[in-house]
Amino acid sequence: MQKHNFSAGPCILPQSVLQKSAEAVLNFNNSNLSLIEISHRSKDFVEVMENARNLALEHLGLLNKGYQALYLQGGASLQFLMVAYNLLEKKAAYLNTGTWSNNAIKEAKLIGEVVEVATSKNENFNFIPKNYTVPSDADYFHCTSNNTIFGTQMQVFPDTEIPMVCDMSSDIFSRQLDFSKFDLIYAGAQKNMGPSGTTLVVVKENILEKVSRNIPSMLNYKVHINKESMFNTPSVFAVYVSMLTLQWLKDLGGIPKIEKANTTKAQLLYNEIDRNSLFEGFVPNKEDRSKMNATFNLKNETLKATFDEQLKQAGINGLNGHRSVGGYRASMYNALPLESVQILVDVMQHLEKQA
């Protein structure tokens, strides 16, 4: 049975990428060796790493603009710490839009002073704060572009005099932005980029080496830059699959093309959530709704068992909401076909007709 994979992450990847990845595990580049049993210093893998780094910069329009792309380990969670270690001298400014922002703030506080410029915590993070001021004497401003758990997404980013750092784990490569506004972007691969196990860091080199502390090697962006993202053995398989996914996106027409597809998918589902009498969206402000993760609830919880069974029958996977929100969450990442959203909408409409 064909599955419709709405998993929040790790999440759906293009079928052609999965096919090529499986082949490489058996026989990489016709070498009669597996991708995962060759040296990361071999010519073939060095080329993979270079391609993966270049493709990331190319998609973001940041090639040859003073930025470096790194594929590191440890997920966004390690970036919460690394950002502060590398950039926080006196104080840093954070926008708190949910669980991940909150965790980033927690780790930064171990390194220095943190100013929370705004938060949507009192409304269980169901909106994006606006009209906040970023202090110009902070070392950097940190925000989270998309909140996987609550289903909100930033549409506007402030103009700052200080470096802007953004956790784009769950919406990178999904929409056009002026990425040159950002000085450091990080993203765990396991949404729009690849499998878990690697984390993309795109950093403008001139913001580094301004803090006075000694930074441990593995936490030091400059160390990784100097070694072209091979200071230590990288997560070979995850980097390779990320490269294939970025190549797939390029062949498809890049971010402008995928953004259109993502908008169509999101409109289809949100229109149904708003139209269907049985459901309500978790995020009231339409402009704050995420195109990646649509969060919604059944108004009448007694229909839950029936709805869940019908989702299962339709082959729909990964629609449960996060425990801090409840209800449902449809994650519609780049590789999810429109057809899968249509099938979800069909199940929602079928439930309404029956009810």
Next chain:
Amino acid sequence: MQKHNFSAGPCILPQSVLQKSAEAVLNFNNSNLSLIEISHRSKDFVEVMENARNLALEHLGLLNKGYQALYLQGGASLQFLMVAYNLLEKKAAYLNTGTWSNNAIKEAKLIGEVVEVATSKNENFNFIPKNYTVPSDADYFHCTSNNTIFGTQMQVFPDTEIPMVCDMSSDIFSRQLDFSKFDLIYAGAQKNMGPSGTTLVVVKENILEKVSRNIPSMLNYKVHINKESMFNTPSVFAVYVSMLTLQWLKDLGGIPKIEKANTTKAQLLYNEIDRNSLFEGFVPNKEDRSKMNATFNLKNETLKATFDEQLKQAGINGLNGHRSVGGYRASMYNALPLESVQILVDVMQHLEKQA
């Protein structure tokens, strides 16, 4: 053409493991979903993580003995830092047997005082120091069981009153030891355990939470233990392949069985290195030679081009020595068949007959 893979790491893995891994990338557990596109919180993957953790403890004879097994990201290089962060209050004692010990010492020095109990640096690390004293007032003693680059291996571990920490990246699961002598063992997966991207940490819980500093979440063993190695999204593919490899080892008869095979392979090659008039071993003391990585040189460098060509013709891969040693290095990890070593020996003998 069949390859004989002597790569130092990432390295050869069992063919059956590669086969199952490739299948899981396409269709995991007959779910019609890929292993790498499902939630790490799904029942199927939680089971993988549990099995991987239990198998590691079982092989080491440490199940239900106060130890926890974790699969973390960042490689042994991040462990150099984490060990010190979690255990170093006043001072720590390190045995310096090569590049990796040296790097571990460098990171620990950022956290506290380090005493080097002995080093083989003056002889380019071609032996294992003996007769050193471990200070009883240090917080822990750290050593590296096998030195991939120089081809040396510790046979005897000191009896210490203080916790003993060991980097076993390149020989874990290859030989029987009394693993209960160790309080913390870590190992990057990419030798005897799986692909790069995950790192096994086996730690005795009662040595933790003794330092006074605030430890960042991602660097805190206790945080990872409390979340059963799922504090953040783990490196799903690497953990799965590690689980398969540990299961393969169990089906084979475990460490006692593989140790015999490893001894046979090492004897075959070292006997040839010592017998063949064209070659000499890099490590003079036979008792210090590694059974995992045999380092050797051609006495007459003019034969190099011929030898290299004959290695290539025989399908031998990954035999170049590390740049800090030169010459050749044959890495004979668990999954390397005896047949591959025999073919290498045949090439060496053929060269001698020709010369």
